Amino acid sequence: MTAILAIETSCDETAAAVVVDGRNIASSVVSSQVDLHAAFGGVVPEVAGRAHIDLLTPVVGEALSRAGIARGDLDAVAATIGPGLIGSLLVGVSAAKAYSLAWGLPFVGVNHMEGHLHAAFLEDPDMALPAVVLLVSGGHTMIVHMSDEGRYRLVGQTIDDAAGEAFDKVARFLGLGYPGGPVIDKLSATGNPAAVAFPRGLRGQGFDFSFSGLKTSVINYVRKNPDTDVKDVAASFQAAVVDVLVEKVRAAAGQLEAKSICIGGGVAANSALRAAVAEAAESDGRACFLPSRAMCTDNAAMVGATAWYRLRTDGPTPLDVAANPNLKLRFEV
Ligand code: KG4
Ligand code: ZN
Numbered sequence: 437m438t439a440i441l442a443i444e445t446s447c448d449e450t451a452a453a454v455v456v457d458g459r460n461i462a463s464s465v466v467s468s469q470v471d472l473h474a475a476f477g478g479v480v481p482e483v484a485g486r487a488h489i490d491l492l493t494p495v496v497g498e499a500l501s502r503a504g505i506a507r508g509d510l511d512a513v514a515a516t517i518g519p520g521l522i523g524s525l526l527v528g529v530s531a532a533k534a535y536s537l538a539w540g541l542p543f544v545g546v547n548h549m550e551g552h553l554h555a556a557f558l559e560d561p562d563m564a565l566p567a568v569v570l571l572v573s574g575g576h577t578m579i580v581h582m583s584d585e586g587r588y589r590l591v592g593q594t595i596d597d598a599a600g601e602a603f604d605k606v607a608r609f610l611g612l613g614y615p616g617g618p619v620i621d622k623l624s625a626t627g628n629p630a631a632v633a634f635p636r637g638l639r640g641q642g643f644d645f646s647f648s649g650l651k652t653s654v655i656n657y658v659r660k661n662p663d664t665d666v667k668d669v670a671a672s673f674q675a676a677v678v679d680v681l682v683e684k685v686r687a688a689a690g691q692l693e694a695k696s697i698c699i700g701g702g703v704a705a706n707s708a709l710r711a712a713v714a715e716a717a718e719s720d721g722r723a724c725f726l727p728s729r730a731m732c733t734d735n736a737a738m739v740g741a742t743a744w745y746r747l748r749t750d751g752p753t754p755l756d757v758a759a760n761p762n763l764k765l766r767f768e769v
Contacts, residue, residue: 438511438747439503441535442740443496445528446520446548447574448472448479449733450491454503454510455740459561462503464730464737467491474614478604485523492531499736507539512752514743517545518763519575525759533755542752544743549576549765551738552700553588555731558741564695564723570685570713573701574600574615577645577681579688580765585745590767591688592643599677599703602647606654606673610666620670621706627671629708632657632664634676636683643684650676674708682712689722696723704732 437456444451453464469487473479500507515532518525529545536543552571556563566583568591577594597605600617607616612623634653637646654673658664689697697717703709710726717724731738746753 452499453736458744518760572703627667629675631668
C-alpha cells in the first residue's frame with residue numbers, strides 16, 4: 437500500500453488529499469478562494485498566493501485527519517509544480533518540500549494538466565484505452581489522445597482564449613460575476629440556445645480551437661441589441677462553445693479510433709457539454725466517461741493519482757526542481 441499526501445495550489449483552490457495506490461481517495465479537501473476573488477472579477481495572483489499561505493496548513497491537517505492517517509504512515513508527498521500562477525504554485529511546492537524533508541519522505545512534482553488527465557482513472561480505473569480526452573479549463577483547451585497511462589499525444593488546442601476564459605470574459609461583460617462558467621451554465625438552462633447565431637470558431641478546420649472571435653461577437657451583439665434577454669445570450673454563447681468542443685472531440689475520436697471519450701478540467705462541469713458529449717459518444721458506439729463535477733474542477737486527489745504513477749515510473753523528483761508557471765506536458769511525437 438502506498439499512501440501519498442498531495443497538494444494542489446496552482447490557481448485559486450487550496451487543496452490537499454490522501455490517495456492510496458493511485459486509485460483510492462482516502463480524503464480530498466478543497467478550500468475555494470472564489471469569494472475572495474469575486475470582488476475583483478477574476479483571480480488576483482497576489483491575493484491567491486497570500487490566501488494559500490493562510491489556508492494550506494489547515495487544509496493539509498484536515499486531509500490527514502479525514503483520511504485517518506498518521507504522517508508516519510505516508511509514503512510520499514506530492515505537489516503541483518506547474519503550470520499555474522507562480523506565487524500560488526510556490527506555496528504548495530515549498531510546503532510539500534518542507535514536509536518531505538521534515539518527515540523523511542520522497543517528494544513528487546506533478547504537472548497540473550497530467551493531473552486532470554488522471555482524474556478519470558480515479559473514478560473509472562477500467563476506462564477503455566485508447567481514449568480521446570477533451571481538457572477544458574480556465575487556462576487550457578486541448579484534445580489529448582491517451583494510448584496508456586502516461587502516454588499522451590496532443591491532437592489539438594486553442595490558438596487564443598481557453599474555453600473557460602471565454603465563459604469568464606463573457607460573464608464579466610454581461611455583469612454576471614466570477615467565475616462565469618457556473619453562472620452561464622445555470623442561466624442557459626432557461627434561455628434559448630438558438631436565439632442568436634454566434635460564430636463557431638474554426639468549425640470543420642482540424643482539431644484546433646478559437647474562442648476570441650466568439651467573445652467579440654457576443655460583445656458586439658449585446659451592444660447593438662441591449663434589450664435581448666441575457667438568458668438567451670448566455671444560452672446562445674454556451675451553445676456555440678459546446679458545439680465546437682463536441683464536434684472536434686467526436687471527430688478526433690473517430691479519426692484516431694479511440695475506444696472512449698473523456699472530458700476534464702473546470703468547463704467539463706458544464707451541463708450542456710456533458711449531455712452533448714454523452715449523446716455523441718453513444719450514437720457513435722463509444723464509451724464515454726464524464727468524471728464527477730468535483731473531479732473535473734481543481735482538486736488534489738488527481739495530483740495524488742498522478743504522483744503514484746510518476747513515482748513508479750520516474751522515481752522521486754529532486755528537491756531542487758523549481759515551480760514552473762509554463763510547465764508543458766510531455767507529449768509523444
Ligand atoms: O480546471 P479549473 O477548475 O481551473 C483551471 O483553470 O485550471 O477550471 C476553471 C474554469 C473557469 O473558467 C470556470 O468558469 C469554468 O472552469 N467552469 C465552467 C463551469 N464550472 C467551472 N465553465 C462552464 N460551465 C460550468 N458549469
Ligand atoms: Zn485545472
